[in-house]
Amino acid sequence: MGRYVLRRLIQMIPVFVGATFLIFVMVYALGDPVSALFGDRGPDPATAKALREEFNLDKPVWQQYLLYMGDILTGDFGTAFNGEPVTALMDRAFPISFRLMVTALVFEMLIGITLGVITGLRRGRSLDTSVLVLTLAVIAVPTFVLGTTAQYFLGVEFGWIDPAVSPDARLDELIVPGLILSLVSLAYVTRLTRTSVAENTRADYIRTAVAKGLPRRRVTVRHLLRNSLIPVITYLGADVGTLMAGAIVTERIFNIQGVGYQLYQGILRQNSPTVVGFVVVLVLIFLLANLLVDLMYAVLDPRIRYA
Protein backbone atom coordinates (compact mmCIF):
# COMPACT_ATOMS: atom_id res chain seq x y z
CA MET A 1 0.00 0.00 0.00
CA GLY A 2 2.69 2.48 1.07
CA ARG A 3 4.77 1.76 -2.02
CA TYR A 4 1.75 2.13 -4.26
CA VAL A 5 0.91 5.53 -2.76
CA LEU A 6 4.50 6.63 -3.17
CA ARG A 7 4.58 5.52 -6.81
CA ARG A 8 1.33 7.34 -7.52
CA LEU A 9 2.62 10.50 -5.83
CA ILE A 10 5.76 10.41 -8.00
CA GLN A 11 3.63 9.86 -11.12
CA MET A 12 1.61 12.93 -10.16
CA ILE A 13 4.63 15.23 -10.41
CA PRO A 14 4.89 15.41 -14.24
CA VAL A 15 1.11 15.78 -14.53
CA PHE A 16 1.08 18.57 -11.97
CA VAL A 17 3.99 20.36 -13.66
CA GLY A 18 2.40 20.00 -17.10
CA ALA A 19 -1.05 21.23 -16.08
CA THR A 20 0.25 24.21 -14.11
CA PHE A 21 2.70 25.10 -16.88
CA LEU A 22 -0.15 25.16 -19.41
CA ILE A 23 -2.16 27.55 -17.26
CA PHE A 24 0.94 29.62 -16.58
CA VAL A 25 1.65 30.00 -20.30
CA MET A 26 -2.00 30.89 -21.01
CA VAL A 27 -2.01 33.64 -18.41
CA TYR A 28 1.50 35.04 -18.77
CA ALA A 29 2.18 34.53 -22.47
CA LEU A 30 -1.27 35.24 -23.94
CA GLY A 31 -2.12 38.09 -21.62
CA ASP A 32 0.00 41.03 -20.53
CA PRO A 33 -0.22 41.40 -16.73
CA VAL A 34 1.56 44.76 -16.63
CA SER A 35 -0.70 46.54 -19.10
CA ALA A 36 -3.69 44.86 -17.40
CA LEU A 37 -2.55 46.48 -14.17
CA PHE A 38 -2.90 49.92 -15.74
CA GLY A 39 -6.30 49.38 -17.28
CA ASP A 40 -7.27 51.27 -20.42
CA ARG A 41 -4.53 53.91 -20.19
CA GLY A 42 -1.14 52.68 -21.34
CA PRO A 43 1.56 52.52 -18.65
CA ASP A 44 4.57 54.81 -18.52
CA PRO A 45 7.37 52.84 -20.28
CA ALA A 46 9.91 53.30 -17.47
CA THR A 47 7.43 52.16 -14.79
CA ALA A 48 6.35 49.24 -16.95
CA LYS A 49 9.99 48.22 -17.41
CA ALA A 50 10.67 48.44 -13.67
CA LEU A 51 7.58 46.36 -12.91
CA ARG A 52 8.53 43.77 -15.52
CA GLU A 53 11.96 43.45 -13.90
CA GLU A 54 10.49 43.25 -10.41
CA PHE A 55 8.12 40.42 -11.30
CA ASN A 56 10.62 38.62 -13.59
CA LEU A 57 8.36 39.30 -16.57
CA ASP A 58 11.33 40.23 -18.78
CA LYS A 59 12.67 36.66 -18.68
CA PRO A 60 11.63 33.77 -20.97
CA VAL A 61 8.39 32.01 -19.96
CA TRP A 62 10.03 28.76 -18.79
CA GLN A 63 12.36 30.74 -16.50
CA GLN A 64 9.43 32.71 -15.11
CA TYR A 65 7.63 29.42 -14.47
CA LEU A 66 10.62 27.93 -12.61
CA LEU A 67 11.03 31.06 -10.48
CA TYR A 68 7.29 31.06 -9.73
CA MET A 69 7.27 27.38 -8.77
CA GLY A 70 10.34 27.94 -6.58
CA ASP A 71 8.46 30.66 -4.72
CA ILE A 72 5.37 28.47 -4.34
CA LEU A 73 7.37 25.65 -2.80
CA THR A 74 8.40 28.05 -0.06
CA GLY A 75 4.76 29.08 0.46
CA ASP A 76 5.02 32.42 -1.37
CA PHE A 77 2.18 32.74 -3.88
CA GLY A 78 3.03 36.32 -4.79
CA THR A 79 1.01 39.49 -4.34
CA ALA A 80 -2.35 40.31 -5.89
CA PHE A 81 -2.65 43.65 -7.69
CA ASN A 82 -4.29 45.27 -4.68
CA GLY A 83 -1.15 44.61 -2.65
CA GLU A 84 -2.65 41.78 -0.62
CA PRO A 85 -0.71 38.50 -0.56
CA VAL A 86 -2.48 35.83 -2.65
CA THR A 87 -2.32 33.47 0.35
CA ALA A 88 -4.51 35.90 2.32
CA LEU A 89 -7.16 35.70 -0.44
CA MET A 90 -6.88 31.92 -0.37
CA ASP A 91 -7.31 31.82 3.41
CA ARG A 92 -10.64 33.57 2.99
CA ALA A 93 -11.87 31.86 -0.17
CA PHE A 94 -10.96 28.19 0.24
CA PRO A 95 -12.86 27.50 3.50
CA ILE A 96 -16.02 29.00 1.94
CA SER A 97 -15.74 26.97 -1.26
CA PHE A 98 -14.87 23.89 0.75
CA ARG A 99 -18.06 24.24 2.77
CA LEU A 100 -20.04 24.73 -0.44
CA MET A 101 -18.42 21.68 -2.03
CA VAL A 102 -19.05 19.49 1.02
CA THR A 103 -22.72 20.59 1.09
CA ALA A 104 -23.03 19.65 -2.57
CA LEU A 105 -21.28 16.30 -2.07
CA VAL A 106 -23.55 15.44 0.85
CA PHE A 107 -26.61 16.12 -1.32
CA GLU A 108 -25.14 13.99 -4.11
CA MET A 109 -24.42 11.08 -1.82
CA LEU A 110 -27.61 11.18 0.23
CA ILE A 111 -30.15 11.89 -2.49
CA GLY A 112 -28.27 10.54 -5.51
CA ILE A 113 -27.29 7.15 -4.11
CA THR A 114 -30.65 6.63 -2.38
CA LEU A 115 -32.59 7.39 -5.56
CA GLY A 116 -30.18 5.29 -7.59
CA VAL A 117 -30.58 2.22 -5.35
CA ILE A 118 -34.36 2.54 -5.22
CA THR A 119 -34.72 2.93 -9.00
CA GLY A 120 -32.11 0.26 -9.71
CA LEU A 121 -34.05 -2.27 -7.64
CA ARG A 122 -37.33 -1.32 -9.30
CA ARG A 123 -36.22 -1.05 -12.93
CA GLY A 124 -39.02 -0.37 -15.35
CA ARG A 125 -41.61 0.61 -12.74
CA SER A 126 -43.30 4.01 -12.86
CA LEU A 127 -41.14 5.43 -10.05
CA ASP A 128 -38.03 4.42 -11.98
CA THR A 129 -39.27 6.05 -15.16
CA SER A 130 -40.26 9.30 -13.47
CA VAL A 131 -36.92 9.62 -11.66
CA LEU A 132 -35.13 8.91 -14.94
CA VAL A 133 -37.08 11.61 -16.75
CA LEU A 134 -36.40 14.02 -13.87
CA THR A 135 -32.64 13.39 -14.02
CA LEU A 136 -32.66 14.03 -17.77
CA ALA A 137 -34.49 17.31 -17.22
CA VAL A 138 -32.01 18.38 -14.55
CA ILE A 139 -29.05 17.57 -16.81
CA ALA A 140 -30.58 19.41 -19.75
CA VAL A 141 -31.53 22.69 -18.03
CA PRO A 142 -28.31 24.64 -17.50
CA THR A 143 -27.22 25.36 -13.92
CA PHE A 144 -27.29 29.11 -14.37
CA VAL A 145 -30.95 29.04 -15.41
CA LEU A 146 -31.89 26.82 -12.44
CA GLY A 147 -29.76 28.99 -10.16
CA THR A 148 -31.22 32.34 -11.17
CA THR A 149 -34.79 31.07 -11.09
CA ALA A 150 -34.28 29.42 -7.69
CA GLN A 151 -32.73 32.62 -6.39
CA TYR A 152 -35.64 34.66 -7.74
CA PHE A 153 -38.42 32.44 -6.40
CA LEU A 154 -36.91 31.36 -3.07
CA GLY A 155 -35.07 34.60 -2.38
CA VAL A 156 -37.20 37.38 -3.85
CA GLU A 157 -40.71 36.06 -4.40
CA PHE A 158 -41.18 33.83 -1.33
CA GLY A 159 -38.42 35.33 0.83
CA TRP A 160 -37.37 31.98 2.30
CA ILE A 161 -33.66 32.64 1.85
CA ASP A 162 -31.44 35.67 1.39
CA PRO A 163 -30.89 36.16 -2.34
CA ALA A 164 -27.21 36.93 -1.68
CA VAL A 165 -24.96 35.03 0.71
CA SER A 166 -23.14 37.13 3.34
CA PRO A 167 -19.31 37.35 3.24
CA ASP A 168 -19.03 34.83 6.12
CA ALA A 169 -21.05 32.29 4.10
CA ARG A 170 -22.49 30.37 7.05
CA LEU A 171 -23.40 26.76 6.45
CA ASP A 172 -27.17 27.38 6.59
CA GLU A 173 -26.87 30.04 3.88
CA LEU A 174 -25.08 27.55 1.64
CA ILE A 175 -27.83 24.92 1.60
CA VAL A 176 -29.69 26.23 -1.47
CA PRO A 177 -26.54 27.18 -3.43
CA GLY A 178 -25.05 23.78 -2.53
CA LEU A 179 -28.14 22.01 -3.81
CA ILE A 180 -28.06 24.00 -7.07
CA LEU A 181 -24.36 23.26 -7.48
CA SER A 182 -24.91 19.56 -6.89
CA LEU A 183 -27.94 19.10 -9.15
CA VAL A 184 -26.25 18.03 -12.38
CA SER A 185 -23.83 15.69 -10.61
CA LEU A 186 -26.71 14.45 -8.48
CA ALA A 187 -28.52 13.40 -11.62
CA TYR A 188 -25.44 11.60 -12.95
CA VAL A 189 -24.86 9.87 -9.58
CA THR A 190 -28.48 8.66 -9.61
CA ARG A 191 -28.17 7.26 -13.12
CA LEU A 192 -24.79 5.68 -12.44
CA THR A 193 -25.95 4.03 -9.19
CA ARG A 194 -29.10 2.81 -10.92
CA THR A 195 -27.21 1.14 -13.77
CA SER A 196 -24.64 -0.34 -11.43
CA VAL A 197 -27.23 -1.69 -8.97
CA ALA A 198 -29.38 -3.11 -11.77
CA GLU A 199 -26.36 -4.92 -13.23
CA ASN A 200 -25.25 -6.34 -9.90
CA THR A 201 -28.65 -7.66 -8.79
CA ARG A 202 -28.14 -10.45 -11.33
CA ALA A 203 -24.67 -11.32 -9.98
CA ASP A 204 -23.91 -14.76 -8.56
CA TYR A 205 -22.85 -13.48 -5.15
CA ILE A 206 -26.23 -11.80 -4.67
CA ARG A 207 -28.03 -15.04 -5.49
CA THR A 208 -25.74 -16.81 -2.99
CA ALA A 209 -26.45 -14.23 -0.32
CA VAL A 210 -30.20 -14.56 -0.84
CA ALA A 211 -29.97 -18.35 -0.98
CA LYS A 212 -28.14 -18.65 2.29
CA GLY A 213 -31.02 -16.80 3.91
CA LEU A 214 -29.60 -13.35 4.64
CA PRO A 215 -32.20 -10.70 5.38
CA ARG A 216 -33.09 -8.54 2.37
CA ARG A 217 -31.75 -5.41 4.01
CA ARG A 218 -28.35 -6.98 4.66
CA VAL A 219 -28.11 -8.24 1.08
CA THR A 220 -28.86 -4.77 -0.27
CA VAL A 221 -26.57 -2.79 2.01
CA ARG A 222 -23.60 -5.09 2.59
CA HIS A 223 -23.46 -7.04 -0.66
CA LEU A 224 -25.19 -5.09 -3.38
CA LEU A 225 -24.45 -1.51 -2.39
CA ARG A 226 -20.80 -2.07 -1.53
CA ASN A 227 -20.09 -3.58 -4.93
CA SER A 228 -22.23 -1.13 -6.86
CA LEU A 229 -20.58 1.92 -5.37
CA ILE A 230 -17.22 1.54 -7.12
CA PRO A 231 -18.09 3.46 -10.32
CA VAL A 232 -20.03 5.99 -8.23
CA ILE A 233 -17.01 6.67 -6.03
CA THR A 234 -14.87 7.20 -9.12
CA TYR A 235 -17.35 9.76 -10.35
CA LEU A 236 -17.57 11.53 -6.99
CA GLY A 237 -13.78 11.74 -6.74
CA ALA A 238 -13.45 13.37 -10.13
CA ASP A 239 -16.37 15.60 -9.16
CA VAL A 240 -14.52 17.16 -6.21
CA GLY A 241 -12.29 19.07 -8.63
CA THR A 242 -15.20 19.98 -10.89
CA LEU A 243 -17.28 21.21 -7.96
CA MET A 244 -14.49 23.43 -6.66
CA ALA A 245 -13.87 24.99 -10.08
CA GLY A 246 -17.42 24.70 -11.42
CA ALA A 247 -18.67 26.68 -8.49
CA ILE A 248 -17.79 29.79 -10.55
CA VAL A 249 -21.35 29.96 -11.88
CA THR A 250 -23.08 29.18 -8.57
CA GLU A 251 -20.83 31.51 -6.58
CA ARG A 252 -21.47 34.28 -9.09
CA ILE A 253 -25.25 33.89 -8.88
CA PHE A 254 -25.44 33.83 -5.08
CA ASN A 255 -22.56 36.23 -4.55
CA ILE A 256 -20.54 33.74 -2.53
CA GLN A 257 -17.00 35.03 -2.11
CA GLY A 258 -15.24 31.70 -2.51
CA VAL A 259 -12.65 30.32 -4.91
CA GLY A 260 -14.83 30.67 -8.00
CA TYR A 261 -15.64 34.30 -7.17
CA GLN A 262 -11.98 35.22 -6.57
CA LEU A 263 -10.91 33.39 -9.72
CA TYR A 264 -13.58 35.04 -11.82
CA GLN A 265 -12.63 38.48 -10.56
CA GLY A 266 -8.96 37.65 -11.09
CA ILE A 267 -9.57 36.48 -14.64
CA LEU A 268 -11.67 39.52 -15.58
CA ARG A 269 -9.03 41.92 -14.25
CA GLN A 270 -6.19 39.75 -15.59
CA ASN A 271 -4.84 39.57 -12.05
CA SER A 272 -2.29 36.94 -13.01
CA PRO A 273 -0.77 36.00 -9.60
CA THR A 274 -4.26 35.35 -8.19
CA VAL A 275 -5.39 33.28 -11.18
CA VAL A 276 -2.28 31.09 -11.43
CA GLY A 277 -2.04 30.64 -7.65
CA PHE A 278 -5.64 29.50 -7.29
CA VAL A 279 -5.44 27.20 -10.31
CA VAL A 280 -2.27 25.56 -9.00
CA VAL A 281 -4.03 24.72 -5.74
CA LEU A 282 -7.14 23.50 -7.59
CA VAL A 283 -5.12 21.18 -9.84
CA LEU A 284 -3.42 19.76 -6.74
CA ILE A 285 -6.78 19.13 -5.05
CA PHE A 286 -8.07 17.45 -8.23
CA LEU A 287 -5.07 15.10 -8.45
CA LEU A 288 -5.16 14.20 -4.74
CA ALA A 289 -8.90 13.50 -4.92
CA ASN A 290 -8.29 11.06 -7.78
CA LEU A 291 -5.57 9.30 -5.78
CA LEU A 292 -7.91 9.01 -2.83
CA VAL A 293 -10.50 7.41 -5.13
CA ASP A 294 -8.05 4.71 -6.24
CA LEU A 295 -7.25 3.95 -2.61
CA MET A 296 -10.96 3.68 -1.80
CA TYR A 297 -11.26 0.89 -4.37
CA ALA A 298 -9.21 -1.40 -2.14
CA VAL A 299 -11.54 -0.71 0.76
CA LEU A 300 -14.70 -1.34 -1.26
CA ASP A 301 -13.53 -4.29 -3.34
CA PRO A 302 -11.38 -6.82 -1.46
CA ARG A 303 -10.28 -8.30 -4.78
CA ILE A 304 -8.28 -5.15 -5.51
CA ARG A 305 -5.00 -5.05 -3.61
CA TYR A 306 -2.21 -2.57 -4.11
CA ALA A 307 1.23 -4.00 -3.48
Added chain:
Amino acid sequence: MPDQEQPPPLGAQEDAATRAVTVGAATPEPDAARSLWSDAWHDLRRNPVFLVSALLIVFLVLIALWPGLIASQDPQRCQLGRSLQGPSSGHWFGFDTQGCDVYTRTVHGARASIAVGVCATLGVALLGAVVGGLAGFLGGFWDTLLSRLTDVFFGIPMVLGAIVFLSMITLSGIWPVVLVIAALGWPQIARIARGSVITVARNDYVQAARALGAGNTRMLLRHITPNAVAPVIVMATIMLGTFIALEATLSYLGVGLRPPTVSWGVDISAASDGMQFRNAPHILLYPAAALSVTVLAFIMLGDAVRDALDPKLR
Protein backbone atom coordinates in the same frame (compact mmCIF):
# COMPACT_ATOMS: atom_id res chain seq x y z
CA MET B 1 -2.23 2.59 -12.51
CA PRO B 2 -4.14 -0.71 -12.22
CA ASP B 3 -4.96 -1.42 -15.84
CA GLN B 4 -7.78 -3.80 -16.49
CA GLU B 5 -5.94 -6.62 -18.18
CA GLN B 6 -8.66 -9.27 -18.02
CA PRO B 7 -9.83 -10.63 -21.36
CA PRO B 8 -13.23 -9.32 -22.46
CA PRO B 9 -16.21 -11.50 -21.54
CA LEU B 10 -16.89 -14.45 -23.80
CA GLY B 11 -20.01 -12.95 -25.28
CA ALA B 12 -18.15 -9.82 -26.32
CA GLN B 13 -15.46 -11.87 -28.01
CA GLU B 14 -17.95 -13.86 -30.03
CA ASP B 15 -19.72 -10.70 -30.89
CA ALA B 16 -16.48 -9.05 -31.97
CA ALA B 17 -15.62 -12.09 -34.02
CA THR B 18 -18.90 -12.01 -35.96
CA ARG B 19 -18.36 -8.30 -36.40
CA ALA B 20 -14.89 -8.92 -37.80
CA VAL B 21 -16.21 -11.30 -40.41
CA THR B 22 -18.71 -8.85 -41.74
CA VAL B 23 -16.59 -5.72 -41.41
CA GLY B 24 -13.51 -7.42 -42.81
CA ALA B 25 -15.32 -8.76 -45.86
CA ALA B 26 -15.41 -6.35 -48.74
CA THR B 27 -19.06 -7.09 -49.57
CA PRO B 28 -21.80 -5.41 -47.50
CA GLU B 29 -23.15 -7.57 -44.68
CA PRO B 30 -24.98 -10.72 -45.74
CA ASP B 31 -28.36 -11.43 -44.19
CA ALA B 32 -27.18 -14.43 -42.19
CA ALA B 33 -24.96 -12.69 -39.62
CA ARG B 34 -25.80 -9.07 -38.95
CA SER B 35 -22.89 -6.82 -38.05
CA LEU B 36 -22.85 -4.83 -34.83
CA TRP B 37 -23.90 -1.77 -36.77
CA SER B 38 -26.86 -3.22 -38.60
CA ASP B 39 -27.91 -4.93 -35.38
CA ALA B 40 -27.77 -1.59 -33.58
CA TRP B 41 -29.72 0.07 -36.38
CA HIS B 42 -32.31 -2.70 -36.16
CA ASP B 43 -32.74 -1.90 -32.44
CA LEU B 44 -32.68 1.86 -32.88
CA ARG B 45 -35.48 1.96 -35.45
CA ARG B 46 -37.80 0.45 -32.85
CA ASN B 47 -36.70 2.68 -29.96
CA PRO B 48 -39.15 5.57 -29.38
CA VAL B 49 -36.51 7.56 -27.47
CA PHE B 50 -34.25 7.40 -30.51
CA LEU B 51 -37.02 8.34 -32.92
CA VAL B 52 -38.14 11.36 -30.89
CA SER B 53 -34.63 12.69 -30.30
CA ALA B 54 -33.57 12.07 -33.91
CA LEU B 55 -36.64 13.92 -35.22
CA LEU B 56 -35.93 16.82 -32.89
CA ILE B 57 -32.30 16.96 -33.96
CA VAL B 58 -33.21 16.91 -37.66
CA PHE B 59 -35.59 19.79 -37.02
CA LEU B 60 -32.97 21.73 -35.03
CA VAL B 61 -30.32 21.21 -37.71
CA LEU B 62 -32.76 22.37 -40.38
CA ILE B 63 -33.55 25.64 -38.60
CA ALA B 64 -29.86 26.08 -37.78
CA LEU B 65 -29.09 25.90 -41.50
CA TRP B 66 -32.11 27.87 -42.74
CA PRO B 67 -33.65 29.87 -39.87
CA GLY B 68 -35.68 31.78 -42.47
CA LEU B 69 -37.88 28.69 -42.91
CA ILE B 70 -39.92 29.49 -39.81
CA ALA B 71 -38.77 32.98 -38.81
CA SER B 72 -38.69 35.45 -41.64
CA GLN B 73 -37.73 38.55 -39.66
CA ASP B 74 -34.26 39.93 -38.92
CA PRO B 75 -33.13 39.04 -35.36
CA GLN B 76 -31.12 42.27 -35.13
CA ARG B 77 -34.03 44.57 -36.04
CA CYS B 78 -35.20 45.81 -32.67
CA GLN B 79 -37.29 48.75 -31.52
CA LEU B 80 -36.68 50.02 -28.01
CA GLY B 81 -40.29 51.23 -27.87
CA ARG B 82 -41.46 47.62 -27.64
CA SER B 83 -39.06 46.75 -24.81
CA LEU B 84 -40.30 43.85 -22.63
CA GLN B 85 -43.75 43.77 -24.25
CA GLY B 86 -45.48 40.47 -23.50
CA PRO B 87 -46.50 37.82 -26.03
CA SER B 88 -49.17 38.89 -28.54
CA SER B 89 -50.87 37.34 -31.56
CA GLY B 90 -48.31 38.69 -34.04
CA HIS B 91 -45.35 38.04 -31.76
CA TRP B 92 -45.94 34.82 -29.87
CA PHE B 93 -42.87 34.99 -27.62
CA GLY B 94 -43.03 38.77 -26.93
CA PHE B 95 -40.08 41.19 -26.96
CA ASP B 96 -36.85 41.35 -24.95
CA THR B 97 -35.26 44.30 -23.15
CA GLN B 98 -33.88 45.77 -26.38
CA GLY B 99 -37.26 45.38 -28.06
CA CYS B 100 -36.16 42.48 -30.27
CA ASP B 101 -38.65 39.76 -31.22
CA VAL B 102 -37.90 36.82 -28.86
CA TYR B 103 -39.33 34.26 -31.30
CA THR B 104 -37.03 35.36 -34.12
CA ARG B 105 -34.00 35.44 -31.84
CA THR B 106 -34.77 32.02 -30.38
CA VAL B 107 -35.04 30.48 -33.85
CA HIS B 108 -31.89 32.20 -35.11
CA GLY B 109 -30.04 31.29 -31.90
CA ALA B 110 -30.04 27.62 -32.92
CA ARG B 111 -27.30 28.18 -35.47
CA ALA B 112 -24.57 29.33 -33.05
CA SER B 113 -25.37 26.70 -30.44
CA ILE B 114 -25.52 23.78 -32.88
CA ALA B 115 -22.44 24.97 -34.78
CA VAL B 116 -20.39 25.20 -31.56
CA GLY B 117 -21.65 21.81 -30.37
CA VAL B 118 -21.02 19.97 -33.64
CA CYS B 119 -17.62 21.54 -34.42
CA ALA B 120 -16.33 21.14 -30.86
CA THR B 121 -17.46 17.50 -30.76
CA LEU B 122 -15.79 16.76 -34.10
CA GLY B 123 -12.56 18.29 -32.81
CA VAL B 124 -12.72 16.46 -29.48
CA ALA B 125 -13.56 13.10 -31.08
CA LEU B 126 -10.82 13.37 -33.70
CA LEU B 127 -8.13 14.52 -31.29
CA GLY B 128 -9.14 12.07 -28.57
CA ALA B 129 -9.48 9.09 -30.91
CA VAL B 130 -6.09 9.73 -32.53
CA VAL B 131 -4.18 10.28 -29.28
CA GLY B 132 -5.93 7.53 -27.32
CA GLY B 133 -5.98 5.10 -30.22
CA LEU B 134 -2.25 5.54 -30.92
CA ALA B 135 -1.45 5.17 -27.21
CA GLY B 136 -3.37 1.90 -27.05
CA PHE B 137 -2.05 0.58 -30.37
CA LEU B 138 1.62 1.47 -30.03
CA GLY B 139 1.92 0.66 -26.31
CA GLY B 140 5.19 0.83 -24.39
CA PHE B 141 6.97 4.16 -24.37
CA TRP B 142 4.43 5.93 -26.58
CA ASP B 143 1.57 4.74 -24.40
CA THR B 144 3.24 6.16 -21.29
CA LEU B 145 4.01 9.46 -23.01
CA LEU B 146 0.57 9.95 -24.55
CA SER B 147 -1.24 8.81 -21.39
CA ARG B 148 0.66 11.31 -19.27
CA LEU B 149 -0.13 14.02 -21.83
CA THR B 150 -3.79 13.03 -21.52
CA ASP B 151 -3.52 13.26 -17.72
CA VAL B 152 -2.04 16.75 -17.98
CA PHE B 153 -5.00 18.05 -19.98
CA PHE B 154 -7.42 16.07 -17.82
CA GLY B 155 -5.99 17.86 -14.77
CA ILE B 156 -7.28 21.24 -15.95
CA PRO B 157 -10.92 21.77 -14.99
CA MET B 158 -12.87 22.48 -18.18
CA VAL B 159 -14.87 25.61 -17.27
CA LEU B 160 -11.85 27.11 -15.55
CA GLY B 161 -9.41 26.55 -18.40
CA ALA B 162 -11.96 27.81 -20.92
CA ILE B 163 -12.55 31.05 -19.01
CA VAL B 164 -8.82 31.70 -18.57
CA PHE B 165 -8.12 31.10 -22.26
CA LEU B 166 -11.12 32.98 -23.62
CA SER B 167 -10.55 36.03 -21.42
CA MET B 168 -6.95 36.29 -22.66
CA ILE B 169 -7.67 36.36 -26.39
CA THR B 170 -9.53 39.13 -28.14
CA LEU B 171 -11.00 37.24 -31.12
CA SER B 172 -14.77 37.02 -31.30
CA GLY B 173 -17.20 34.62 -32.99
CA ILE B 174 -17.66 30.90 -32.45
CA TRP B 175 -14.15 29.68 -33.35
CA PRO B 176 -12.33 30.56 -30.11
CA VAL B 177 -15.08 28.77 -28.15
CA VAL B 178 -14.89 25.71 -30.42
CA LEU B 179 -11.09 25.68 -30.18
CA VAL B 180 -10.96 25.88 -26.40
CA ILE B 181 -13.59 23.18 -25.89
CA ALA B 182 -11.77 20.89 -28.32
CA ALA B 183 -8.42 21.61 -26.68
CA LEU B 184 -9.67 20.81 -23.16
CA GLY B 185 -12.32 18.15 -23.83
CA TRP B 186 -10.36 15.47 -25.68
CA PRO B 187 -8.79 13.58 -22.72
CA GLN B 188 -12.07 11.88 -21.84
CA ILE B 189 -12.40 10.49 -25.37
CA ALA B 190 -8.72 9.59 -25.44
CA ARG B 191 -9.05 7.42 -22.33
CA ILE B 192 -12.05 5.60 -23.76
CA ALA B 193 -10.39 5.14 -27.16
CA ARG B 194 -7.23 3.77 -25.56
CA GLY B 195 -9.12 1.21 -23.49
CA SER B 196 -11.22 0.22 -26.48
CA VAL B 197 -8.20 -0.25 -28.78
CA ILE B 198 -6.33 -2.32 -26.16
CA THR B 199 -9.34 -4.63 -25.81
CA VAL B 200 -9.78 -5.03 -29.57
CA ALA B 201 -6.07 -5.48 -30.33
CA ARG B 202 -5.92 -8.55 -28.09
CA ASN B 203 -8.54 -10.40 -30.16
CA ASP B 204 -7.62 -13.43 -32.25
CA TYR B 205 -8.60 -11.93 -35.59
CA VAL B 206 -6.23 -9.01 -35.01
CA GLN B 207 -3.41 -11.39 -34.12
CA ALA B 208 -4.29 -13.40 -37.23
CA ALA B 209 -4.08 -10.32 -39.42
CA ARG B 210 -0.71 -9.53 -37.88
CA ALA B 211 0.47 -13.08 -38.52
CA LEU B 212 -0.60 -12.80 -42.15
CA GLY B 213 1.76 -9.85 -42.46
CA ALA B 214 -0.59 -6.83 -42.32
CA GLY B 215 1.24 -3.53 -41.85
CA ASN B 216 0.48 -1.03 -39.08
CA THR B 217 -1.65 1.20 -41.31
CA ARG B 218 -3.73 -1.69 -42.58
CA MET B 219 -4.14 -3.10 -39.07
CA LEU B 220 -5.35 0.24 -37.75
CA LEU B 221 -7.67 1.13 -40.60
CA ARG B 222 -9.15 -2.27 -41.50
CA HIS B 223 -9.14 -4.25 -38.27
CA ILE B 224 -8.89 -2.09 -35.18
CA THR B 225 -10.68 1.17 -35.94
CA PRO B 226 -13.98 -0.33 -37.19
CA ASN B 227 -14.21 -2.50 -34.07
CA ALA B 228 -13.03 0.02 -31.51
CA VAL B 229 -14.89 3.11 -32.66
CA ALA B 230 -18.31 2.41 -31.11
CA PRO B 231 -17.60 3.62 -27.53
CA VAL B 232 -16.03 6.79 -28.95
CA ILE B 233 -19.12 7.56 -31.01
CA VAL B 234 -21.42 7.02 -28.03
CA MET B 235 -19.35 9.24 -25.75
CA ALA B 236 -19.08 11.95 -28.43
CA THR B 237 -22.86 12.05 -28.93
CA ILE B 238 -23.47 12.51 -25.21
CA MET B 239 -20.71 15.12 -25.02
CA LEU B 240 -22.29 17.11 -27.87
CA GLY B 241 -25.22 18.00 -25.63
CA THR B 242 -22.99 19.02 -22.75
CA PHE B 243 -20.85 21.17 -25.06
CA ILE B 244 -23.92 23.12 -26.16
CA ALA B 245 -24.71 23.72 -22.49
CA LEU B 246 -21.07 24.68 -21.88
CA GLU B 247 -21.19 27.28 -24.66
CA ALA B 248 -24.24 28.83 -23.00
CA THR B 249 -22.49 28.81 -19.61
CA LEU B 250 -19.43 30.53 -21.06
CA SER B 251 -21.65 33.10 -22.77
CA TYR B 252 -23.45 33.61 -19.45
CA LEU B 253 -20.11 34.30 -17.78
CA GLY B 254 -19.36 36.87 -20.48
CA VAL B 255 -16.43 35.11 -22.14
CA GLY B 256 -18.17 32.89 -24.71
CA LEU B 257 -20.16 34.30 -27.59
CA ARG B 258 -20.77 38.03 -27.45
CA PRO B 259 -23.81 40.15 -28.32
CA PRO B 260 -23.71 40.76 -32.06
CA THR B 261 -23.79 36.95 -32.35
CA VAL B 262 -27.32 35.67 -31.80
CA SER B 263 -27.22 32.72 -29.40
CA TRP B 264 -29.35 31.23 -26.64
CA GLY B 265 -26.55 31.70 -24.12
CA VAL B 266 -26.27 35.40 -24.95
CA ASP B 267 -30.05 35.89 -24.65
CA ILE B 268 -30.33 33.94 -21.38
CA SER B 269 -27.42 35.91 -19.99
CA ALA B 270 -29.08 39.20 -20.93
CA ALA B 271 -32.40 38.06 -19.43
CA SER B 272 -30.92 37.00 -16.07
CA ASP B 273 -28.72 40.07 -15.78
CA GLY B 274 -30.13 42.06 -12.87
CA MET B 275 -33.16 39.74 -12.78
CA GLN B 276 -34.75 41.46 -15.78
CA PHE B 277 -36.96 38.42 -16.21
CA ARG B 278 -38.93 39.17 -13.02
CA ASN B 279 -41.52 41.25 -14.86
CA ALA B 280 -41.18 39.54 -18.22
CA PRO B 281 -40.61 35.80 -17.72
CA HIS B 282 -40.90 35.17 -21.47
CA ILE B 283 -37.46 36.66 -22.18
CA LEU B 284 -35.83 33.92 -20.05
CA LEU B 285 -38.28 31.12 -20.67
CA TYR B 286 -38.06 30.71 -24.44
CA PRO B 287 -34.30 30.75 -25.03
CA ALA B 288 -33.78 28.61 -21.90
CA ALA B 289 -36.41 26.11 -23.05
CA ALA B 290 -34.89 25.93 -26.55
CA LEU B 291 -31.45 25.32 -25.07
CA SER B 292 -32.70 22.65 -22.66
CA VAL B 293 -34.66 20.79 -25.33
CA THR B 294 -31.62 20.75 -27.61
CA VAL B 295 -29.29 19.47 -24.88
CA LEU B 296 -31.90 16.89 -23.91
CA ALA B 297 -32.27 15.68 -27.50
CA PHE B 298 -28.56 15.01 -27.89
CA ILE B 299 -28.23 13.30 -24.49
CA MET B 300 -31.22 11.06 -25.27
CA LEU B 301 -29.76 10.23 -28.68
CA GLY B 302 -26.46 9.29 -27.04
CA ASP B 303 -28.27 7.10 -24.49
CA ALA B 304 -30.25 5.32 -27.19
CA VAL B 305 -27.16 4.71 -29.34
CA ARG B 306 -25.27 3.38 -26.32
CA ASP B 307 -28.07 0.98 -25.43
CA ALA B 308 -28.14 -0.26 -29.02
CA LEU B 309 -24.37 -0.74 -29.29
CA ASP B 310 -23.76 -2.25 -25.84
CA PRO B 311 -23.96 -6.04 -26.17
CA LYS B 312 -24.20 -6.42 -22.38
CA LEU B 313 -27.71 -4.98 -22.36
CA ARG B 314 -29.04 -7.34 -25.04
